[in-house]
Amino acid sequence: MFGRLLRPARSVPIVLRNVERSYSVASSLRTFARASANRPELTKQTPGVFVRFSSSSSSSKGAESVVTGEPVSGFNKEDEEDGPATAEDVARIMRDLGETPVDVTKDRAAQMEAMDDPEFKLEDAEEMIKEELIEETETATGPAEKRDFQAETRKLLDIVAHSLYSDRKVFIREIVSNASDALEKLRYKQLTNNDQISDSDLPLEIKISVDKEKGLFIIQDTGIGMTEAELVENLGTIAHSGSKQFLNELTDDKGVSKDGIIGQFGVGFYSTFMVGNKVRVYTRSSQPGHKGYRWESDGSGSYDISEAEGVQRGTKIIIELKDDSKEFSELGKVRTIVSDMSNFVSYPVSINGDLVNTVKAIWTMPKNEVTEEMHAGFYRFISGDYQDYTYMYQFNTDVPIEIKSLFYIPSYHSEKLGMGQTEPGVSLYCRKVLIQNNVKKILPEWMRFVKGVVDSADIPLNLSRELLQDSTLIARMRDLFGDKIVREIAKQAKKDPAKYSKWYKDFGSFVREGIVTEPGNRERIATLVRYESSKKNAGELVGMQDYVDRALPDQDMIYFITAPSRAVADESPYMEAFREKDIEVLYMYEELDEIVMQHLGEFGKKRVVHISSSEANLHKDTPESTDEKHLDLAKWMAESLGKDVVKDVKISTRLTKAPVGIVDPTSVGMRRMLQMIDSDRASKIPPQTLEINPSHPILTKLNSVRADQPDVAQRVTRQLLENALISAGLCEDPRTMLERINLLLEDALTRGDK
Numbered sequence: 054m055f056g057r058l059l060r061p062a063r064s065v066p067i068v069l070r071n072v073e074r075s076y077s078v079a080s081s082l083r084t085f086a087r088a089s090a091n092r093p094e095l096t097k098q099t100p101g102v103f104v105r106f107s108s109s110s111s112s113s114k115g116a117e118s119v120v121t122g123e124p125v126s127g128f129n130k131e132d133e134e135d136g137p138a139t140a141e142d143v144a145r146i147m148r149d150l151g152e153t154p155v156d157v158t159k160d161r162a163a164q165m166e167a168m169d170d171p172e173f174k175l176e177d178a179e180e181m182i183k184e185e186l187i188e189e190t191e192t193a194t195g196p197a198e199k200r201d202f203q204a205e206t207r208k209l210l211d212i213v214a215h216s217l218y219s220d221r222k223v224f225i226r227e228i229v230s231n232a233s234d235a236l237e238k239l240r241y242k243q244l245t246n247n248d249q250i251s252d253s254d255l256p257l258e259i260k261i262s263v264d265k266e267k268g269l270f271i272i273q274d275t276g277i278g279m280t281e282a283e284l285v286e287n288l289g290t291i292a293h294s295g296s297k298q299f300l301n302e303l304t305d306d307k308g309v310s311k312d313g314i315i316g317q318f319g320v321g322f323y324s325t326f327m328v329g330n331k332v333r334v335y336t337r338s339s340q341p342g343h344k345g346y347r348w349e350s351d352g353s354g355s356y357d358i359s360e361a362e363g364v365q366r367g368t369k370i371i372i373e374l375k376d377d378s379k380e381f382s383e384l385g386k387v388r389t390i391v392s393d394m395s396n397f398v399s400y401p402v403s404i405n406g407d408l409v410n411t412v413k414a415i416w417t418m419p420k421n422e423v424t425e426e427m428h429a430g431f432y433r434f435i436s437g438d439y440q441d442y443t444y445m446y447q448f449n450t451d452v453p454i455e456i457k458s459l460f461y462i463p464s465y466h467s468e469k470l471g472m473g474q475t476e477p478g479v480s481l482y483c484r485k486v487l488i489q490n491n492v493k494k495i496l497p498e499w500m501r502f503v504k505g506v507v508d509s510a511d512i513p514l515n516l517s518r519e520l521l522q523d524s525t526l527i528a529r530m531r532d533l534f535g536d537k538i539v540r541e542i543a544k545q546a547k548k549d550p551a552k553y554s555k556w557y558k559d560f561g562s563f564v565r566e567g568i569v570t571e572p573g574n575r576e577r578i579a580t581l582v583r584y585e586s587s588k589k590n591a592g593e594l595v596g597m598q599d600y601v602d603r604a605l606p607d608q609d610m611i612y613f614i615t616a617p618s619r620a621v622a623d624e625s626p627y628m629e630a631f632r633e634k635d636i637e638v639l640y641m642y643e644e645l646d647e648i649v650m651q652h653l654g655e656f657g658k659k660r661v662v663h664i665s666s667s668e669a670n671l672h673k674d675t676p677e678s679t680d681e682k683h684l685d686l687a688k689w690m691a692e693s694l695g696k697d698v699v700k701d702v703k704i705s706t707r708l709t710k711a712p713v714g715i716v717d718p719t720s721v722g723m724r725r726m727l728q729m730i731d732s733d734r735a736s737k738i739p740p741q742t743l744e745i746n747p748s749h750p751i752l753t754k755l756n757s758v759r760a761d762q763p764d765v766a767q768r769v770t771r772q773l774l775e776n777a778l779i780s781a782g783l784c785e786d787p788r789t790m791l792e793r794i795n796l797l798l799e800d801a802l803t804r805g806d807k
């Protein structure tokens with residue numbers, strides 16, 4: 054019974070200080086109540102408390118902590134079975150213990166009364182609420198050197214400081230995440246190098262302190278710190294890729310709102326100037342022998358750097374808050390924000406002396422113990438994304454290598470805004486120790502949008518990061534994860550096609566890149582592509598597997614057409630035969646798709662072919678016309694057009710409504726690519742094969758006039774070829790046809806006169 058998690062009926066995410074083990078549940082609650090009474094902001098924000106017992110305890114002495122409004126899941130499974138406990142449960146247990154329950158959610162007078170108990174020691178409460186503020190004990194020595202910010206940085210700072218930005222609290226996440234990175238870097242150094250590290254006895258931790266009276270927000274870490282050169286490089290220029298993108302975006306003015314962009318990418322350290330008039334940084338590198346430095350700026354054009362004394366290893370940032378940002382010196386408010394975001398920081402984070410996080414490596418936890426909230430929080434923590442992920446996939450295995458992994462498929466990516474390639478987003482751990490962030494090659498390159506964690510005890514810690522990326526272990530993981538993630542997305546797509554279509558609209562280009570770049574896994578990746586189809590309405594997407602499942606019993610190919618739009622696809626001369634035989638055709642609207650399909654080649658044992666290819670001729674078995682007149686016409690047309698323009702002119706067995714078509718046309722997508730590489734080489738369209746429908750009125754007429762009116766007949770023949778090229782998407786510049794068309798029009802009208 055005592056091992057259960059006690060949960061108030063209503064709770065808010067606020068973390069209170071740990072309560073000593075020696076307190077009974079009741080006195081813990083009383084202490085809390087007393088603390089709340091002295092601190093109205095806590096009472097206001099904490100309508101309930103959690104009481105967590107250590108699971109082995111059979112007495113109330115085991116009360117571990119009065120902690121947080123967030124559920125502490127997985128604490129003790131057996132006892133959780135009867136559901137989360139409520140405030141009433143707390144009260145009942147306390148009564149069982151012979152204690153008077155204190156409902157801290159009631160009004161202050163009731164709390165004070167309840168606290169009137171001989172067991173309650175005021176000193177304990179006072180001891181508990183004594184805050185540990187971080188003091189500014191460092192002093193600058195020597196002259197301050199004034200330096201100008203790099204032009205780009207100045208611009209960014211100006212935007213950040215002056216934009217009307219609604220969600221300024223993001224600065225906390227940015228600097229907590231920088232502090233966490235600095236600690237990870239130090240831990241990695243400790244593990245891999247024999248280098249000495251200064252102040253090696255300092256614990257690895259992040260301390261935050263807010264001082265309402267002085268209007269200060271301070272954060273201090275004991276991480277890797279910065280040398281003077283690093284300080285100039287890192288805080289004087291823009292290294293942060295996100296910020297650069299942000300700036301380019303604003304410069305290009307693509308119609309994206311400024312707020313949206315800040316929200317999307319964060320602006321790193323510079324976000325401190327959203328809330329601060331003045332920001333001071335004290336830092337000392339972990340490499341022994343380096344001095345401490347002070348960096349200070351008001352966020353306008355320049356900053357000052359000077360040597361400083363009394364600087365501990367790591368970095369301390371002091372923000373003097375602007376008048377409109379004083380809320381960030383309020384303990385309750387900041388505690389809520391930090392506890393929300395710091396749960397996944399692998400180091401203790403404290404605020405004014407209180408520990409606010411329980412370090413959770415959620416990828417090592419059993420799947421069923423990780424709640425959706427934990428995933429959402431963890432995703433935001435590792436991705437820096439301000440939006441939710443679309444899919445999540447946790448994959449663990451013990452053989453042949455031990456792996457614990459957790460992947461998230463985001464709902465948003467920046468490449469579509471033309472912001473360059475996304476960095477890979479998976480971090481590599483060995484038994485919860487971060488080896489490297491953003492590891493390349495651990496997933497196929499096209500999956501660079503995936504965020505996540507891979508933890509494997511088999512990773513050699515002493516291998517350099519470069520060598521590690523090229524190791525066979527990483528290559529094996531890449532193949533394994535590549536395959537697993539595709540399968541998982543395909544599974545999710547099947548479960549909820551509408552959700553998948555929405556995701557695919559944004560991420561389809563990655564999938565298609567995958568088909569082109571991953572020869573070993575093409576067919577599997579192709580389960581993810583979606584296209585419109587001749588059998589569905591506009592906007593409805595179908596997958597390759599749906600197509601195969603619906604194919605006619607004797608249909609051995611998958612047919613597609615590439616066209617700039619649905620209307621153009623519908624009008625293709627080659628669609629006729631498919632409509633007639635009720636065969637589905639996939640509509641692809643991007644030139645790239647043709648190349649994708651060429652690479653794919655086959656799906657579900659069916660060849661994937663363009664409807665204009667000779668392979669796609671549904672009337673293959675119909676014998677070609679042997680009519681002399683038709684053969685003569687074809688021959689004459691071929692001679693009249695010349696070898697430079699046509700390879701051959703053939704009698705079609707499949708055209709019924711259209712007069713002509715081009716068979717196996719040069720790939721439009723390929724031409725476009727060649728043009729990009731070498732515009733001269735690709736400028737001329739190579740000779741094509743023209744197919745004619747000799748029973749079409751234009752062709753029968755052409756045949757009858759070609760002897761008497763050779764000029765008109767030649768013009769018509771040339772224009773028929775141009776029409777077929779237009780239809781195949783191979784028309785270079787229609788203006789070259791104008792003179793001919795005008796002559797044909799003139800001729801048509803003159804004939805009308807006769």
Ligand SMILES: Nc1ncnc2c1ncn2[C@@H]1O[C@H](COP(=O)(O)OP(=O)(O)OP(=O)(O)O)[C@@H](O)[C@H]1O
Nearest residue numbers: 231232235278279287293294295320321322323368
């Ligand atoms: N607490 C810190 N300790 C050590 N170095 C830091 C700290 N904070 C920032 N830095 C250095 O300053 C650089 C710039 O920080 P900023 O937050 O602007 O961007 P970033 O962290 O590189 O970008 P991103 O947020 O995309 O990772 C960091 O890369 C890091 O080298």
